[in-house]
Amino acid sequence: RKEVEQDPGPFNVPEGATVAFNCTYSNSASQSFFWYRQDCRKEPKLLMSVYSSGNEDGRFTAQLNRASQYISLLIRDSKLSDSATYLCVVNNGGYQLIWGAGTKLIIKP
């Protein structure tokens, strides 16, 4: 089993719709979790950290489920500019950040 798994997609979603991604992780001792966004041929950029209590930033909501070992990202009222690859990142408390392969999102007008 991969350490961090994501559905590669692509998710084709009409503008204005709500879309959700999950990311599962294998190490129950994982300590911190992040969602990054990567546009084509650009560097990954932090979208949001994921806190135990869940957190929201505008149209974006992140949740952590430690019992089932997954994190989720919900995007409401999706915009064309949300089209990107969304990367799940997990820190197991060591030096390395473990990256998922990413979920590609395409928002269609």
Next chain:
Amino acid sequence: EPEVTQTPSHQVTQMGQEVILRCVPISNHLYFYWYRQILGQKVEFLVSFYNNEISEKSEIFDDQFSVERPDGSNFTLKIRSTKLEDSAMYFCASRVGGDTEAFFGQGTRLTVV
């Protein structure tokens, strides 16, 4: 806002040549990373560096690769004898430590011909 900077943005080199990719991490960060991403593929971890030494490295990071932090600000990745398959985008990242997020540079696109 502080940022990670990488130079050059694009480098073309002949197979067998040595290349050095440069990064200036954010100044108060303690953990430094190199990643690579082959076009259309996932971000792959190469190496992490902490307290002036390599803390972890992947299978990709073989004897052809080395890293240095020569002067307390620059963080370099050297590839001694480049191969065609080294062509990729190379990202440098840094973070403060603990549970904090990593910040990425804009990448160096390496093309080996």
